[in-house]
Amino acid sequence: MPRPRPSDTATLQEWLDYLESLHRTPIDLGLDRIRAVAEKLKLELPFVKITVGGTNGKGSTCAMLEAILLASGYKVGTYTSPHLIDFNERIRVNGDQAGDADIIRQFREIEDTRGDTTLSYFEYTTLAALMLFEQQKVDVAVLEVGLGGRLDAVNLVDTDCAIITSVDIDHTAYLGDTREKIGWEKAHIFRAGRPAICADPMPPQTILDHAGEIGADLWLFGKDFNYSGDRQQWAYGGRSQRRSGLAYPSLRGANQLLNASAALAALEALRPRLVVPQQAVRIGLSQVSLPGRLQILPGTPTIILDVAHNPHAAAALGQNLDNMGYFPHTHAVVGMLNDKDIAGVIAKLAHRVDHWYCASLEGPRGTSGADLADAVRQAIAATTGKPTLEESSTEVRRAASTEGGRPGVRSVALPPVEARTVKVSSFENPVQAFTEARKQAAENDRILVFGSFATVGPVLDELGRKAT
Known part of the structure; x- marks a missing residue:
């Protein structure tokens, strides 16, 4: 009406x-x-x-x-x-x-x-x-x-x-x-x-x-x-x-x-x-500038915003992530619409991400964080064969260290890449997911926010509010 x-x-x-x-x-x-x-x-x-x-x-x-x-x-x-x-x-x-x-x-x-x-x-x-x-x-x-x-x-x-x-x-x-x-x-x-x-x-x-x-x-x-x-x-x-x-x-x-x-x-x-x-x-x-397209924010941890929401765009995003150099951990905040090829998108990035923060999106086309997390687990299993765990099931081992580096820089104790367990968790909205990702990420990690304009937009807005 x-x-x-x-x-x-x-x-x-x-x-x-x-x-x-x-x-x-x-x-x-x-x-x-x-x-x-x-x-x-x-x-x-x-x-x-x-x-x-x-x-x-x-x-x-x-x-x-x-x-x-x-x-x-x-x-x-x-x-x-x-x-x-x-x-x-x-x-x-x-x-x-x-x-x-x-x-x-x-x-x-x-x-x-x-x-x-x-x-x-x-x-x-x-x-x-x-x-x-x-x-x-x-x-x-x-x-x-x-x-x-x-x-x-x-x-x-x-x-x-x-x-x-x-x-x-x-x-x-x-x-x-x-x-x-x-x-x-x-x-x-x-x-x-x-x-x-x-x-x-x-x-x-x-x-x-x-x-x-x-x-x-x-x-x-x-x-x-x-x-x-x-x-x-x-x-x-x-x-x-x-x-x-x-x-x-x-x-x-x-x-x-x-x-x-x-x-x-x-x-x-x-x-x-x-x-x-x-x-x-x-x-x-x-x-030229265009927010939300491989937008890399200053500061630590590195934050990357990209509205990629189909397999073609996700493949390009994966290539761009590879070109950025080494990061101990990659944390991905993702929210997607239910009419997208979720499995195809996740497959392009599955072996590059250590922790997935799946966010619910509002509206009739929105996917719930829980459903998205299930899809992410299935895509990871099909693509990499790696085990996945809920966030509360494991801990990321981090310790302040000065050995071999500058005082105050946080180093991360890592198992071999092929042995790592990928963590998947769900949240009510993109801002909540991003907030948790920032808590979990070390200074030398990176946080990727992607999957939809409806995912990147609220996070970018939240960052702008905090900056002012």
């Missing part, structure tokens, strides 16, 4: 609560409803539009495009999802989050215009972002696809350039259970005669076929654009443009050069409309 329309003095949170109650199902893919309301709103969208889809890497690619375009002097609107802490993160103009009043103004206009057409939460907020970008007269809009592509609300936009970052298994209930099916859904963000950038090194055939069928200008990684690099710098090479002597992006991770090269390919393809100097690329890549 929908809530009553918010009053004229309603807060943004009251509006968001209303939007969640408005439509019969939270995820209801299709363009008929949003297109009908967009026509009533008379949206024109006279700016350059770049749409970014893919299984993983969308957020990083959007952030790099935004940073480079801002450094080039353009007025940029950026729409991404989901958010970590505040809804306002989803809609940015010139790098600044939209204010509550500006967002509420768009919501009111949509509500006054939509008539009997109900919109999902994501459809409603997508329209609000587009309306705000139009009112703010942005030069360029960078738009992240929410789910899939063909029927996602963002695909309402007749994009000037589309990017697919990667294709892997996720959202199988909506997109299909193979890369070919998922690739076909994502390929529908391409437009006839316009640049279509695919950064997946091994794209599904369905992407190639659909691009050919509609006559899109397909740019393939390894054929139309590529990158090379050494320890000091890297270079981008496209069809007719080369950018060399580039510093590595400030975003950490093994796949960031792939994302950066996709962004630069899009900018090369749009060269007739967008002028992007070499210095703007350097500045943008050096300044």
